[in-house]
Amino acid sequence: MQKSLLIEPEKCTSCLQCEMACSFEHEGSFNPAKSRIKVFEFEHGRRAIPYTCTQCAEAWCLHACPVEALARNPTTGAVEVKEDVCVGCKVCTIACPFGTINYNRDSGKVAKCDLCGGDPQCAAACPTGAITFVDSDWTGYERMKAWAAKTDNQPRA
Amino acid sequence: MAKGKTKAKSKAAGGWQGQVLVVDLTKGEAKAEPLNMEWAQQYLGERGLATKYLYEMMNPRADAMSPENVLIFATGPLTGTMASTSGRYAVVTKGPLTGAIACSNSGGKFGAELKFAGYDLLIVKGRAKKPVYLHIIDDKVEILPADGLWGKTVWQTEELIKAKHQNPLLKIASIGKAGEKGVLYACVVNDLHRAAGRSGVGAVMGSKNLKAVACHGSKGVTVKDPKRFMKVVGDAKQKLAESTGRKELTEYGTNAMIDVMQQFGGLPTRNFREVQFEGVEHINAQAMKTPNAHGHTNLVANKACFGCTIACGRIAHIDKQHFSIVNRKEYWLASGGLEYETAYAFGPVVGVDDIDALTFAGYMMNEHGMDPISFGVTLAAAMELYDIGAITKKDTDGIELKFGNAEALTVMAEKTGKGEGFGKILGLGSKRMCEKYGHPELFMGVKGQEFAGYDSRALQGMGLGYATSNRGACHLKHDVFAEDMEDQTGSGKAVPVKKSQDKVAAIDSTGLCLFVTAAWGVPDFAAQVDAACEGSWDEKRLYETGERVWNLERMFNLKAGLTAKDDTLPKRLLETPAPSGTAKGKVSELGKMLPEYYKARGWTTDGKPTNQTIARLGL
Structure with missing residues (x-):
């Protein structure tokens, strides 16, 4: 089974545990400035929305890379950056429609979510279940179920 | 103005960044110094370490509002780590309300950001000739003129600074008009609605002509033993997640306390004349979640500070039909909502049970930068002065300052924040105000600072x-x-x-x-x-x-x-x-x-x- 990150913003409290977990996994320090997942707040914190790479099936970053530094991990389905190949040209950052692949000036390479090799630390750290790691084919399952529960609500004869 | 790169790390291993940023506003200089690791071992960080620096750096007899006072923003060794609730920082200085040491603690995201920029402490000395703000991006520190910011509210200030530097990642701690005008319980507000609230630390910031500290850091925080640290913080977070106390804080916020105090009879009411308030059910945690006659519900979301796995913070909005905002669209937004102490200070102690009026007063505190506890308890004393005839409508700008008058609450909250009319008197705090009108016995507090929402006869x-x-009357020091x-x-x-x-x-x-x-x-x-x-x-x-x-x-x-x-x-x-x-x-x-x-x-x-x-x- 391939899995995807499922993000449910209505559960997010903007605590940034996900950003710290991400930077700790990839950079070895707690450093939200280097996180590949970011939480955005709107209207004085009324809404908080975690956002990161969705691992597009038709990945524009991957197609745009001139040196083939981006490749899909066949096990996790994540598009990963080969740091030893990346030349830091940033063309992928232009190609990505969502802005979720970014240049890191310290390393001179780009960085993006790689699903931590199949055990995403943001999901593990999230205290409210706003970020979970679920079956890619059924990211909508719980939402479907919730709406389904609202339909058949007439008393039985 | 002053500009320059700073770097002076001491050998810090784990937790601490090993660096202190010292800003002398009189000289217009900013420089980084190594953290005194001997003191860090004795006093740990944040409140303790800042107290040691303050004690060594200033004469405690100096006037709190003079340039000799030292204003310290202090993070702790766990600030900015994955430990739960790691967003805290403290502002330590000599307090103008009390004449004693002031130590006010805040959450939000500013504290962690200061740490990520590489500093355990930010120490501000002296006084700028003209209003300034600090712009800190890692090692680059600038003291910039606050033209166009002075006179602005906290909310405007955050927006203007982010726009000016085209940097939405900046985290900002600032003062509003209350801090500029020397309201003796002005606070420092960060991230729109978190505050180093008590003892007038914002008035000290204002006396230094320092409008704001804007900061972004990309250095990260490391710890001594990362593997063990992740294990112990993980276990601790699990323990927290499972606890009943935590679940209640998440579900109801701190305002769950108001029912407890009501039943117990420890809820200070009408300037401590009484200890129970008949209007509690209109302003408690349940009332925040219940739709009113127009179908409007006060509470809109729970909000966490940096690293916090509790999220006791409340985001609320005011009914658009409420008198306080019916003609003021700028307040038709959601912002920081009621917590226990604000509910107490705008509710029982002044006898008001209008949840929208309480929420509006809270907005005023955040926007203009004032301590809600000191404001509410000062207003309560003014209401008692009014009740016994020591002051009249002539003193109060024509406002009927009766216990229970919701309009008196909202109008005076705004006047005090802006330093207008009777608000100037309220801005002195209860002790000075009661002395002024010949009734010092009506001041409800200790060492010049007003009480929080717990009565000393019941507890x-x-x-x-x-x-x-x-730091004077405080419920959070024990x-x-x-x-x-x-x-x-x-x-x-x-x-x-x-x-x-x-x-x-x-x-x-x-x-x-x-x-x-x-x-x-x-x-x-x-x-x-x-x-x-x-x-x-x-x-x-x-x-x-x-x-x-x-x-x-x-x-x-x-x-x-x-x-x-x-x-x-x-x-x-x-x-x-x-x-x-x-x-x-x-x-x-x-x-x-x-x-x-x-x-x-x-x-x-x-x-x-x-x-x-x-x-x-x-x-």
């Missing part, structure tokens, strides 16, 4: 804690709630108060929030500090550190001219029995508890640390 240990708190609820006499309270003051002083020095004590004991904190910080940290050492911090604060106050006479409560609590509730007929037993407390502290009978105590703590 005896709380009364002792208020009387001996180093924790004997369970003991107070169980036994309503003053017997045997001195030792637990002393011990919990030491505990809290240690927790306040870590960079974590007191509210995690819903689930964690001192050993839980010790395990996390020990995995993060150089040296070996256990329960005993944390208690000892806290005791050291407490005594150093006391020594600052003694040098500043305070004496044992200041460790007292208003007559009303010592002589007038509680009129209802579980403590009906009781007064505070402070007179009995205080000598026991001094003894437990290792102080003389006139409240001074003995030479033995000073030597034992290595002060």
Whole structure:
């Protein structure tokens, strides 16, 4: 089974545990400035929305890379950056429609979510279940179920 | 103005960044210095470490509003880590409201950002000739003119600075008009609605002509033993997640307390004339979640501070049809909502039960940068002055300052924030205002600072804690709630108060929030500090550190001219029995508890640390 990150913003409290977990996994320090997942707040914190790479099936970053530094991990389905190949040209950052692949000036390479090799630390750290790691084919399952529960609500004869 | 790169790390291993940023506004200079690691080992961080720096850097007798006062923004070794509630920082300075050491703690995201920029402490000295703000991007520190910012609200200031630098990642701590105009309980507000709230630390910032500190950091925080740290913080977070106290805080926020205090009869009402409030059900946590007659629900979301897995913060909005905002679209937004202390200070203590009026008063506090507790309790005293005829409509700009008048609350909150009319008098705080009108006995507080929402007649240990708190009346410098609820006499309270003051002083020095004590004991904190910080940290050492911090604060106050006479409560609590509730007929037993407390502290009978105590703590 391939899995995807499922993000449910209505559960997010903007605590940034996900950003710290991400930077700790990839950079070895707690450093939200280097996180590949970011939480955005709107209207004085009324809404908080975690956002990161969705691992597009038709990945524009991957197609745009001139040196083939981006490749899909066949096990996790994540598009990963080969740091030893990346030349830091940033063309992928232009190609990505969502802005979720970014240049890191310290390393001179780009960085993006790689699903931590199949055990995403943001999901593990999230205290409210706003970020979970679920079956890619059924990211909508719980939402479907919730709406389904609202339909058949007439008393039985 | 001053500009330049700064770098001066000391050899810090784990937790601490090893660097202190010293800004001299008189000279217009900013430079980084190595953190004094010897002091870090003795005082840990945040509250404790800042107290040590303050004690060594200034004359405690200096006027709090003079350039000689030193203003310190301090993070702890766990600030900015994955430990739960790691977003705390403290503002430590000499307080203008009290003349004592001020230590105000805040959450939000600013504290962690300051740490990520590479600094354990930001120390501000002197006074700028003209209003300025600090712009800190890692090693690059600028003192920039605050033209176009001075006179603006906290909310406008954050927006203007982010726009000017085209940097939405900046985290900002600033003052509003209250801080500029010297409201004696002005606070420092960060991230729109979190605040270093008490004792007037924002007035000190204003006296230095410092409008804001804007900061972004990309350095990250590392710890001594990352593997062990992740294990212990993971276990601690799990423990917190499972605790009942935590679940209640998440579900209801701190305002769950208002029902507890109401039932117990410890809810100060109408300037402490009473201890129970008939309007509680209109302003409690349940009322925040319940739609009103127009279908409007006050609460819209729960909000966490940096790193916090509790999220007790509330985001609320005001009914658009409410008189306070019906013609003011700028307030048709959601922002920081009621917590217990704001609900108390705009509710029972002034006798108001209009939840929208309370929420609006909260907006005013955040926008103009004022302490809601001191404001509410000062307004309560003004209402009592009005009630007994000591002041009239002539004094109050024509406003009927009756207990229970919601409009008086909203209008005076705004006037005080803007320094207009009778608001200027309210901005002096209750003590000075009551003295001005010839009724000093109506001031409800200690050392010039107003009480939080707990009555000392119902909660005896709380009364002792208020009387001996180093920053004036405060409910957050000790924790004997369970003991107070169980036994309503003053017997045997001195030792637990002393011990919990030491505990809290240690927790306040870590960079974590007191509210995690819903689930964690001192050993839980010790395990996390020990995995993060150089040296070996256990329960005993944390208690000892806290005791050291407490005594150093006391020594600052003694040098500043305070004496044992200041460790007292208003007559009303010592002589007038509680009129209802579980403590009906009781007064505070402070007179009995205080000598026991001094003894437990290792102080003389006139409240001074003995030479033995000073030597034992290595002060």
